[in-house]
Amino acid sequence: MTDIISRLIKEFKLKPFQVENTVKLIDEGSTIPFIARYRKEMTGELNDQVLRELYDRLIYLRNLESRKEDVKRLIDEAGKLTDDIVVGLKRAETLQEVEDIYLPYKPKRRTRATIAREKGLEPLAGILILQGKLKGTIEDTAGSFINTEKGVESVEDALNGAMDIIAEEVSDNAEHRKTVREMFLRNGVIITKTKKEEDSVYRMYYDFKESVDTIAGHRILAINRGEKEGYLQVKIDVPDEEIITRLKREVVKNPPSETSKYVESAVEDAYKRLIFP
Structure with missing residues (x-):
């Protein structure tokens, strides 16, 4: 067997x-x-x-x-x-x-983070993620990475590029994704509604709701098939803000730091743009 x-x-x-x-x-x-x-x-x-x-x-x-x-x-x-x-x-x-x-080992297409790396902003991302004491202001630190030839026109450009790199690193981290997945399992709810009134093998899912942590794997597969074939409309209700807060606790190690707000912003971007979709 x-x-x-x-x-x-x-x-x-x-x-x-x-x-x-x-x-x-x-x-x-x-x-x-x-x-x-x-x-x-x-x-x-x-x-x-x-x-x-x-x-x-x-x-x-x-x-x-x-x-x-x-x-x-x-x-x-x-x-x-x-x-x-x-x-x-x-x-x-x-x-x-x-x-x-x-x-982390998968060949990447051209992303916002890869573009930022090409612009030489990875060291700035490293400075932000360390969340240590800066020599001077954040504007001074980011300003040293301005390079008009590479398309970094301002402090804002430099910081945005660095945050793109941090967001991708957070998204690529299997432990952070595990955190999100576990919170989905504990708190997420799968909700399905009918898109067609006609009878089908998916009829039991025409008005269906069940917690992610209790639903059987084969039911998820059936729901996926029903959605793909146009019979079901599927929504997953999750506590986004709770998940983002948990991720921030994992990544932001020094909240009083001048750089922590940029790391927090990158974490939120990682969840909303790269992990949850």
Whole structure:
């Protein structure tokens, strides 16, 4: 029995034969309607909704294992693979966790932060994030990075670029993303409404609300399918301000510092522009 089969049995609270036979039929190319109608004896009378949710979860878990191997290979090829990364990938339970681990090593497109780095503003970002005592004012410090040839025309330009760099670093940090994810799980609520009045396999989600920390993974997959197919409108209600406050506590180590307000602004930008979307 594979790890995925065992996990499906546990998650769906089904008998081993029900999951094993269903997976076998799926792998042989049988469709969900066919299995529901003509293979009841093999699945233990599973209905089409359970079968579809089981199918969705099976595909997700297989994709998860495949992505773990891909990310491990890509980081290894970059010469950055460590034992901690290997352990982190093994423990990852979602694709998002895997992507969070990969994010710092992923080749980046041209972002606001990369543009700021090209303008020579990374040292200024380092000064801000240290939140130490400055030699002179923040205007003096940032003013030394003005370079009209590189497009840094003012103190404001320099500070904005430095904050873009800090925001991306906060966003790329797997621990900060873990903080956000945990607060989503504890406090988030998934709300779904119907977009079509017609009957469908998604009818149970036409007026649905459940806490993120209690909803089953296969239900999330079904909701995602319903949204993609145009049957459902999905909203996640989360306490944004609480999350931002928590992130600021993690990043801002010296609140009285003259630079802390810029770091706080970068943290808020990281959440709203880079993490939450």
